[in-house]
Amino acid sequence: MSDHNANEPDRKAEPGLDFIRTLITADNASGRFDSRVHTRFPPEPNGYLHIGHAKSICLNFGVAREFGGKCNLRFDDTNPLKESQEYVDSIREDVKWLGGDWEGREFYASDYFEQLYQHAEQLILAGKAYVDSLSADEIREHRGTLTAPGTESPYRNRGVEENLDLFRRMRAGEFKDGEHVLRAKIDMASPNVVMRDPTLYRIRHAHHHRTGNAWCIYPMYDYTHCISDSIEGITHSICTLEFVNNRELYDWTLDTLGIYHPQQLEFARLNLTYTVLSKRKLIQLVEGGHVNGWDDPRMPTISGLRRRGVTPEALQDFCARIGVAKADSVVDFSLLEFCMREHLNAVAPRVMGVLDPIKVVIENYPDGQVETFDMPYHPEDASHGSRTVPFSKVLYIERDDFREDPPKKYHRLAPGVEVRLRYAYYITCREVVKDADGNITELRCTYDPATKGGWSQDGRKVKGTIHWVSAAHALHAEVRLYEHLFSVENPNAAEEGKTFVDYLNPDSLKTVTAMLEPALADVAPGTRVQFERIGYFCADKDGTPGKPVFNRTVGLRDSWAKIEKKEGA
């Protein structure tokens, strides 16, 4: 079993592969595991999956697919106090949505409770496990410290028969929580604290979401995970870096039991700027009411990202781009945004919506007249088809698309300036109307009838093209504009006396009433569109027929904002 320590690729490699795929390639070449590849994604159903899990899902299912192998979905449900069916359901949905296909191999650690129990008796019989009757506090005291060895429990040398009897009575429910535990008998002086007689079973008179009240003793992670992997014939058990120390116990358990032994491999978990990714903190955000539930579009949860409008393809692409390695890293949120735009650009239909409207009256356009324009849903992909958009005398345009005193390089509407209304007409601003406070309330413009469709026969060019919506036909819709949940890159690094909650971005959600083109009236929740020149949006489930609600997935790149910022500075 010496080769189970072979975490470093040392046989052969294909350049460009990550260290996990490199190792698997070598294993396949050498015939280890009969050249099979079988992975698993093993979440604990105690919270919603987040983008860090997405990395693991893409890795495990991806590796299986690439090597012609299999990947199981296994719920690591050994702690009845924290787990629930709600989480099982959400996890199943999220994995499926992300493209993970476990082909019916949906397993639960709790499926193996009886086998796990039998193996525990096997360890007792072999003199490799004992029932300890120390309290939790006493066990901690006996464990020693990082620099000092531990001391053995006075119960460590109980006889096999006594251990067996006690353990069976633990199972039978004769003891209260905490009265006894089953421990592996390894080495209280090990420099690896994990190996100082780790707890294998604890007593918990608790209802389990799947096994009900069948058990009152529950196995611990280290003991359960390796045996579960073994039972399922897993070849490569991929987990995150914090389990490196646990690998020694993983190997010890399987070797001591003498059963099939997969290879544990550890990679660095994902960190993302402007977000927190620990379950504890995400739960705190939900329970503290800082967000509106696990699927709040600001959450880095898979359900949150989905509701925000991120596509599974974008998430898969993101996971492929960040790579897999063993060095701790923090990925730039802008890479995620890039991946969102990359895919949405290809698949999202274009529509027009005005987020911050200002009224425009076309003075020379006939009162009461309505024209309709047929506009393509996607300028580069005719397969998306087209829709009809009404045009009339009174319109809305974006407030930011007009400047009374335009700065240099400003290409949009200004007094005396002609611009193109997307797919419609050229208009020129003639007059600015203001209220008593000097706020602009209306723009009086004229249009050139000869530019119908947004194009001039005489070859005349306009510098700007802006989007618009006919006021009389506009759909008044709620639009939610999301920004980073946190205002600092690393909310985890809180200064003295503060926590990550103190770094929440007060402007992470801004709700506006936008003016949308009428074609959007009955859009189905989950539909993703691009509001031209603004960004990508996704119809939210809070919307109703005729009254849609949109979430901003991500804004378009805005090079004008950069220019303006630079000129201003």
Next chain:
RNA sequence: UGGGCUGUCGUUCAAUUGGCAGGACGGCGGAUUCUGGCUCCGCUAAUCUAGGUUCGAGUCCUAGCAGCCCAGCCA
């Protein structure tokens, strides 16, 4: 101060295992454009430190330094 893991452009992942340090994101500049979007082109910028071996070191050796993980009856 025990043990383990990790150090390469601003970020992230590579480097045919000792042979010109490359890609992507970001940033900057340009072309194109009925979305200041998309697309295209160009530029920018890195081997933790100090020694050593070698014709040649990101890669091997020695000694340091820095970061992360571990003392749950959590996973």
